[in-house]
Amino acid sequence: MSAINREQVAHLAELAHIEMTEEELARVAGELDLIVSSVASVSQAAGPDVPATSHPLPLQNVFREDVVGETLTQEEALSNAPDSQDGKFRVPAILDGE
Amino acid sequence: MSEDVLSFEEAMERFDPVLGFEVHVELNTNTKMFDAAPNTFGDEPNTNITPVSLGLPGVLPVVNGKAVESAIKLGLALNCSIAEKCHFARKNYFYPDTPKNFQTSQYDEPIAFDGQLELELEDGTPFTIEIERAHMEEDAGKLTHVGGATGRIQGAAYSLVDYNRSGVPLIEIVTKPIVGAGSRAPELARVYVAAIREIVKNLGISDARMERGNVRCDANVSLMPKGTTEFGTRSETKNVNSLRAVERAVRFEIQRHAAVLSAGEKIVQETRHWHEDTRSTTSGRPKSDADDYRYFPEPDLVPVVTTEAWIEELRAQLPEPPAQRRKRLKAEWGYSDEEFRDVVNAGVMDEIEQTIATGASPAVARKWWMGEIARLAKQAEVEIVDLPVTPAHVVEVNALIDEGKINDKLAKKVIGFVVEGEGSPSEIVEARGLAVVSDDGALTAAVDDAMAQMPDVVEKIKGGKVQAVGALIGPVMKATRGQADAGRVRQIILEKLGVQG
Known part of the structure; x- marks a missing residue:
């Protein structure tokens, strides 16, 4: 049984606001299925006594002092913005016209 | 879509309300949750920004240690258990208020859980709120909608984003379902949020100014027909940013739910927006696929591990x-x-x-x-x-x-x-020159004047009607523009007339 099917990819694409053609959905479903199945083989190696790993480093409690550091200027912050106005990022209408 | 409401009294005759609250508290740390940008309100847009605040490619977050301590303190103040070990998680969603397309939050391992808070309603009635969890996360940027009616998102031509608030440390406090409040539910809602505000202010971890959004409440309301115990479908009302609004919003939603259910219709599980101007809620988006957040552990942050010694050290600091x-x-x-x-x-x-x-x-x-x-x-x-x-x-x-x-x-x-x-x-x-006149010279002169003007009163006092002395004190006070020491005036009069007070 496939781990990832076409419907799941279509759902993800919708969540991510990515427009995909039928052809792309079919191709990506196949690719993602292969990736997910390959990664799933890890669970065959690790028994139930091995806790899930979210990062490879044996570190904990890496904290920062609560001290203000260097910041970007407004100009720098907006330098990659496709559009801006009044010192703010300008984005297209969020809701579709109703 | 029915927007009718039933009277509150009628709603209470037929239904029992079930409440639930998610209160977001913005911490007053100097810097943001995961980067060293300043956490300050009201600055020029997009100036309290680092590459991390903007979610630029390749940036790495680092946890603000003070924010973690604030979260633990709040957990302790809410009588919660503190997690021995917890992770951060990515909550994925696409919306312009977050530039990185996920909010760094906590999912299945909140820093604090299973607490309770004893409240007192206005007349002193006790009520216990069970706390499900309190977890650490970050605030989102602030959107301004342009071109629509009165700044609403509906009909806006475009929106402007200020990421100064993006990454400000937040603690979200979630209650367990609250049953048994009955007709006190709206009041309980206000008292609960007021208590949270008071606690975080008292702990010194938040400025707790609701008008600035330091404390924000999402109120969940559902109704059960009287005599039943199965929870109804709930609505979640957002944007409730004053204590009065919390009370009114809960009251309104109870009345609205009651009308829908009484008409034999079903409640739509959805987000509602509170409008202070009309004192009513309107439909937001329905709960749907958009709430498929696909949480997964944040790979760029390491776990937070607490020790008993650390927790006790923080507990000792609690006011x-x-x-x-x-x-x-x-x-x-x-x-x-x-x-x-x-x-x-x-x-x-x-x-x-x-x-x-x-x-x-x-x-x-x-x-x-x-x-x-x-x-x-x-x-x-x-x-x-x-x-x-x-x-x-x-x-x-x-x-x-x-x-x-x-x-x-x-x-x-x-x-x-x-x-x-x-x-x-x-x-x-x-x-x-407001000091009372206790200078006997000035007072004696005023007393003499008063006695000369009211010989009948003088006779009365001489005759033993000591209480008549008040009639003389009045003019003396007037003459000294209220600055006379009334006790001293009385004494002088009685001395002059040789009467015992």
């Missing part, structure tokens, strides 16, 4: 819980239930405590704060604490009275001038 403090102060001051409630509602408990600590008696402190100062605040249409009167001023005024320099009437004037910024009470008394 006295507000409810306990109120009980203690009420007993120490000897105020009646009503007197104490008035003091709390007027927001001057701290002021009175300091006034007493600076040397005034509880009765004197209450007399001034709840009397003349409260009157001046009401007249100016501001909160008492917003007036420039301090506990030290009150103690000084009281000392001037005790020394016989001024009387109560003058003291009220002096406080009025303190409010107007004329300086300290002693300076005002000096500068305006």
Whole structure:
């Protein structure tokens, strides 16, 4: 049984606001299925006594002092913005016209 | 879509409400949750920004240690268990308020869980709220919608984003479902949010200013037909940003749900938006696929691990819980239930405590704060604490009275001038020459005048009607423009007439 099917990819694409053609959905479903199945083989190696790993480093409690550091200027912050106005990022209408 | 409402009374006859709250508290740390950008309100847009705040490619977050300690303190104040080990998680969603397309939050491992909070409703009825969890996360950027009606997102042509708030440390406190509040549900909602606000302010971890969004409440409401125990479908009302609004929003949603259910229709599980102007809610987006957040552990952050020693160190730093403090102060001051409630509602408990600590008696402190100062605040249409009167001023005024320099009437004037910024009470008394006239020469002259004008009164007093002396004190006070020491005036009159007081 496939781990990832076409419907799941279509759902993800919708969540991510990515427009995909039928052809792309079919191709990506196949690719993602292969990736997910390959990664799933890890669970065959690790028994139930091995806790899930979210990062490879044996570190904990890496904290920062609560001290203000260097910041970007407004100009720098907006330098990659496709559009801006009044010192703010300008984005297209969020809701579709109703 | 039915927007009818049933009367609250009728709704209560047919249904039992079930509540749930998600309260977001913005911490008052110097910097953001995961980067060293300043956490300050009201600055120029997009200036409290680092590459991490913008979610630029390749950036790495680092956890603010102070924010973690604040979260643990809040967990302890809410009587929660503190996780021995917890992770951060990515909550994925696409919306312009987050530039990285996920919010860094906590998912299945909140830092604090299984707590409870004892509340007291206005009439003293106790109510326990069970806390499900309190977890750490970050705030989102602020959107301004342009081109639609009154800044609403509907019909907007485009939106503007300020990421100054993006990454500000938040703690989200989630309650377990609250049953059994009945018709007290709206009041309970307000009391609960007020208690959270008070706790975080008392802990010193948040500025707790609701008008700035430091404390924000999402209120979940559902109804069960009377006599049943299965929860109904709930709505989640957002944008409820004042205590009064929380109470009204819960009340409105109960009435709206009741109307929908009574008409035989079903409640749509959805987000509702509260509108203060119309005092009603409108439909937001339905709960749907958009809530498929696909949480997964944040690979760029390492776990937070707590030790008993660390937790106990933080516990030792906790201030006295507000409810306990109120009980203690009420007993120490000897105020009646009503007197104490008035003091709390007027927001001057701290002021009175300091006034007493600076040397005034509880009765004197209450007399001034709840009397003349409260009157001046009401007249100016501001909160008492917003007036420039301090506990030290009150103690000084009281000392001037005790020394016989001024009387109560003058003291009220002096406080009025303190409010107007004329300086300290002693300076005002000096500068305006407000001290009572206790100079016997001046008083004797005024007394002689008064007696000469009212020989009949003099005769009465001589005849033993000592209480008639009041009729002479009046003109003397008038002649000295209220600055005479009434006790001394009485004494002089009686001495002159050779009558025992």
